[in-house]
Amino acid sequence: MITRETTVVIIGGGPGGYEAALVGAQLGASVTIIEKLGVGGAAVLTDCVPSKALIATADYMSDFEVAAGLGVHLTDHAGSVVEDAVAEPQTVNERILELAEAQSADIHRNLEQAGVRIIKGVGRVTARDRVVAETDDGPEELAADVVLVATGATPRVLPSAVPDGERILTWQQIYALTDLPERIVVIGSGVTGAELAQAFLGLGSEVVLVSSRDRVLPGEDADAATVIEDVFRKRGMEVLGRSRAAGVERTDGGIVVTLEDGRTVEGSHALLAVGAVPATRGLGLEDVGVELTDSGHITVDRVSRTSVPGIYAAGDCTGVLPLASVAAMQGRIAMWHALGDAVAPLNVRGVAATIFTEPEIATVGIGQVAADEAHDVESVTLPLARNPRAKMQGITDGFVKLFCRKGYGTVLGGVVVAPKASELIHPVALAVQNRLSVDQVASTITVYPSLSGSIAEAARQLHQSE
DSSP states (O other): OOOTTSEEEEEOOSHHHHHHHHHHHHTTOEEEEEESSOTTHHHHHTSHHHHHHHHHHHHHHHHHHHHHHTTOOOBOTTSOBOOOOOOOHHHHHHHHHHHHHHHHHHHHHHHHHTTOEEEESEEEEEETTEEEEEETTEEEEEEOSEEEEOOOEEEOOBTTBOOOSSSEEETTTGGGOSSOOSEEEEEOOSHHHHHHHHHHHHHTOEEEEEOSSSSSSTTSOHHHHHHHHHHHHHTTOEEETTOOEEEEEEOSSSEEEEETTSOEEEESEEEEOSOEEESOTTSSTGGGTOOBOTTSOBOOOTTOBOSSTTEEEOSTTTTSOOOHHHHHHHHHHHHHHHTTOOOOOOOOTTOOEEEOSSSEEEEEEOOHHHHHHOSSEEEEEEEGGGSHHHHHHTOOSOEEEEEEETTTOBEEEEEEEETTHHHHTHHHHHHHHTTOBHHHHHTSOOOSSOTTHHHHHHHHHTOOOO
């Protein structure tokens, strides 16, 4: 039985931290969060929430183009057709930051109502059962029966491309812009680079995407990445494949990016999207025996335990999966385990992930590479353009792909490339998580017409005959 004498100290107030705090309070512990930015952490204030809000704004811009193809046009008061929608960057960014602050305030209120104490400052582990909070009012030592480290990660920067917050930017600095970049060079074609390149393209910037690999989104389904790159090029983005940036310098009117092969790319702004590094330095972890990987990530097991009893970790600082949903689950699991509640180890098999490009890419379970390496997996891919609802909505790019076990029909994974694929992937995630068969998916009646009908159709095509 947990009592208020059981103390939990959480370093970091992002998804892993605040979700853990709510569980700890629910189970009766005395919980304190130490957070330097604000509750919600970088995920809410500078990363996930703001970036997806920016992307959603760009999506509205593209809706005007789609509407024109469907025969719908805006006209001005004189009846003339309005050709272009125009974004107001300062207004857009002000709204985004207000939204992020509002979300942080909502989380703060929930935590206070649950009885969680919130300290604004920086936490440091000084012993297995001691944490020091460095605040504006000086240090405060906290006793802790349980410590959870949920400090996240920060943008990786290059020594030859130092962000200045004006022309050379990380993804956390773009919301300070008052004018739309005329020509922005995005360095890095992973998830963050691809998402923000698409966002600025949709808002009206010229965009150059510098990719060190053969294609954009090199870690994703190859078919999906090809669709996205084709869409990027079709909409006017300049994609430089097999082009690694060597450095970025300011010029009188903008920036110049030097590539390793000697070529240069000029622009008004540069956006660095070359990955993230775990925020684990200076926390005192090594001093108390917490094991870190060579990359600086905290080593944890499937119930979020570190190598030191009583110290847990969750989120991007662990390197398990860089998703807010996974961070939140790691934090909950840590509290359930530490406080003696029923708990199941983290299972990433059914974790769905989305890349918020346009169209979106949503995935769950195994992918094409794993399927190609296995002898007992088959798949089917259905172009979305054949779907009647897609035709009605002017959708021409995208597909649904399902993987199943031969002979059994068990759904093993799926890929959806479509507008709002983040919503469409859920039935596939349910099937993967609960080991449903393709026949069970196919026998569930879908709305007609609907994009989800393509998921049922793919399942029907994978029917396992006796």
